Amino acid sequence: MGTPVTAFEYNRGSTSRSLPTVAEVYRERMKALVASHRKVKGQVLHLSLWYNIDDRKNLYLLEIVSGFPDGNGDPELFTVEFAGSDKFPMIRQGKLFLTLVNPEEAITAFKDSWRGTPEIRSSVKRGNFIVLFQDKRGKQLLKQIR
Amino acid sequence: MSKRWDEASAYMRQARANHALGDYLFQYFCEKIIDERREEFWCHVVAQCQQSVEKAMKALICFGNLDFPKTHRADQLLFFLLKRSSILHFKDENLKKLSMLFGASEKQIVIQLSELAPPKDTTKRNTEYPFLVGKAWIAPAAPNVFTLTEIQLFLKHSRRIVYTANQIVSATLFLP
Numbered sequence: 001m002g003t004p005v006t007a008f009e010y011n012r013g014s015t016s017r018s019l020p021t022v023a024e025v026y027r028e029r030m031k032a033l034v035a036s037h038r039k040v041k042g043q044v045l046h047l048s049l050w051y052n053i054d055d056r057k058n059l060y061l062l063e064i065v066s067g068f069p070d071g072n073g074d075p076e077l078f079t080v081e082f083a084g085s086d087k088f089p090m091i092r093q094g095k096l097f098l099t100l101v102n103p104e105e106a107i108t109a110f111k112d113s114w115r116g117t118p119e120i121r122s123s124v125k126r127g128n129f130i131v132l133f134q135d136k137r138g139k140q141l142l143k144q145i146r
Numbered sequence: 147m148s149k150r151w152d153e154a155s156a157y158m159r160q161a162r163a164n165h166a167l168g169d170y171l172f173q174y175f176c177e178k179i180i181d182e183r184r185e186e187f188w189c190h191v192v193a194q195c196q197q198s199v200e201k202a203m204k205a206l207i208c209f210g211n212l213d214f215p216k217t218h219r220a221d222q223l224l225f226f227l228l229k230r231s232s233i234l235h236f237k238d239e240n241l242k243k244l245s246m247l248f249g250a251s252e253k254q255i256v257i258q259l260s261e262l263a264p265p266k267d268t269t270k271r272n273t274e275y276p277f278l279v280g281k282a283w284i285a286p287a288a289p290n291v292f293t294l295t296e297i298q299l300f301l302k303h304s305r306r307i308v309y310t311a312n313q314i315v316s317a318t319l320f321l322p
Contacts, residue, residue, distance in 0.1 A: 033322055040319050069162075069316050072309035073302065080317045088322030100317055 023053045023130065025091060030059070033088070034132040043067035046103060047138030049145075050130040051123035057094035061132075062120055064141050068102045077101055077109055077116035103141060110145055121145060150208045157205035158315060161198045161308045165301075168194030172301060188297050189286035193273040195304040196220065196259045202308045203227060203256075209315050221260040224248065248307075255303040 034048045044066040052060040062077075071078055079099040084090030099116060101109060110117050123129055124145055134142060168191045175187040203223035207214040215226055228248065248256075264274040271291060276283045284291060 029322075037320055043316075043319070063320065065320075069312040070309060071313065072306040074306070078310075078313045078317070080314075080321065082321050085322060096322070098317070098320060100313070100320060 022055055022057065022059065022091075022094070023050075026059055029088060030061070030130075030132060033061075034063075037063060037065075038133065040065075045133060045138075046135050047141050048131070048133040049120070049124070049142065050132055051120050052128060053130055054128055055094075057092045059090075059094065059096040060099075060120075060123075061096065062099045062101075064101055064103055064106045064138060066103055066137075068100050070102065070105060075109075075112060075114040077114055079116060103137060106141055107144060150211055154205045154208035154315060157201050157208055158308075158312050161201035161205060162312065164194045164198035164201060165305055165308050168192075168198065168304070169301060172297060185289045185292070186287040188292040189273045191297055192259070192262055192292060192300055195300040196263055196273065198308050199256055199259055199304050202311045205315065206311055209318075219260040219263060221257045224253065224256050252303055252307055255300065256307070259300060259304070 030050055034045070037048065038045050045063060046066060047062070047064040049062040050060065051062060052058070077099050078101065079097055082088070082090075082096040082098060083093075084096075088096070090096065099120075108114075110121065124142075131138075131142065171187055171194065172191045175184045200218055200220040200223065203220050204214050206227055207223065210227075210230070212230060214223060217223065262271065262273050264272050268275075269278045271277055271284075271286070273286050276285050278284070286292075
C-alpha cells in the first residue's frame, strides 16, 4: 500500500496560507483525480507528483504508472494537455499538463535528460511540488528524480 | 471509457507485437546473416510495419466506437479516421496529439506502406508476391527490392504511429 492521498506532504515548508492560489484551488480536485487514477484497471500508480505548484494558471502532474505503454522512441516524455471540463473546470483558461510514463522509461528519461525532464527536476530541486501519492517504488523513483 | 475498450486494446496489443517482430527481424538479420542474404528478410520487416500500422488504425477506430471499413489498407483506415475525428471520443487535446502523430511524414509513410500491401496488379512491388518488372519476375525477397534506408524509415515511423497511438488511448483513462 502506498501513502494515502489524504496524508500528502507539502514540500515547500510553508503554511497553507502561503500556498499559491492554484494549489489552494485545486488541492481537493487533484487529490480526487489521483485517487481515481489508483483505480485504473491494469495500471499501477507508483508516484503522483504535482510540480510547478506556484504556477498561477496551469497544473503540472507527473504520474509514474506501471502498465503505461512505452514511448515512440523519441527522447521526450509523453504529456497530454487538458483544457478542462464540467467535472474538472480550469480557472483563468489554464490547462492540466499530465505527463504519464512507466517506471522503466522514467528511469531512462531522467537519467538521459529527455525533453520535459529538466523542468520537473528543477521544480523538485526547488521544493516546488506536492507528492499526491507514492508507494514504495514511487519513493525510490522520486529519489532518482531528485 | 470506450465501449469497445477491450477490442481496441487487443488491436493495439497486436499492433505492438507486429512492430516488435519487424524490429526483431531487422535487428537479428542485420547482425547475424551474411550481407548477401540479409535482404531476403526485409520484405518481411516491411510486412510487419504494414500490419502494425493497420492494426493501430483499427484500434483507434474501435476506441472511437466506430465500425472500421472492410479493408486492410492502412491509408484508407487513416483517412476514414481523420474524416470522423470529431465523433471520436478523444478530448480536443488528444486530437491535437493525433494530428501531430499523423503529420505529413507519417501520412506519407502510411500511404507508402499501404501501396506495398499485396496487390491485384502483378506489376507492383509488394511485400509478399512475385511481381513483374518488364518481362522479369522479381521476388520481394530478392536483393535491392527494398533499401536499408527505406526499411529504417518504415520501422521508425511505424513505431511512432503505433506507440503514440497506444499512449494516447491509454492516457484517456487518466484524464479528468
